[in-house]
Amino acid sequence: MNPYRERLTPPATVFVATALVVPATLLVFLPIDQVVGVVVAVLFYAAIVIALVVTSPVLTIDDEAFSAGRARLFPYEIGDVRGFSGAEATQQRGPGLDARAWTLFRGWVKPVVRISLTDGTDPAPYWLVSTRRPDEVVRRLETLRQRTPGR
Structure with a gap:
């Protein structure tokens, strides 16, 4: 299986905002010194952009497991997998969300995938993860899940 990798980076509108x-930085630093004001403003913006990109979680699906950020699910732990978008995704992230669920949301990524867990001792009944391609993630997780003996 070809590995799947998706970084949940913000859209361009977030960088514009x-x-x-x-x-704001110029307003504070220009009265002190113009050069310092411009340099500090550019550095602040660059630091924010770098932080937004570097801290964006990555979803990966390979031959061994599914990873969402630093969390990892192995094939034998994956139960039913369903993708949601539009109003259904909003329902899953809001009123339909179980407080015990493990979540990885990004406000700028609306669709989600719900992954039921087979481990009865896990306090989380399922994972709910943001993804831009829920259908592909569901398909790949189903393929990964089928690798578990007895399924």
């Missing part, structure tokens, strides 16, 4: 740090 964070550019508002530039005039």
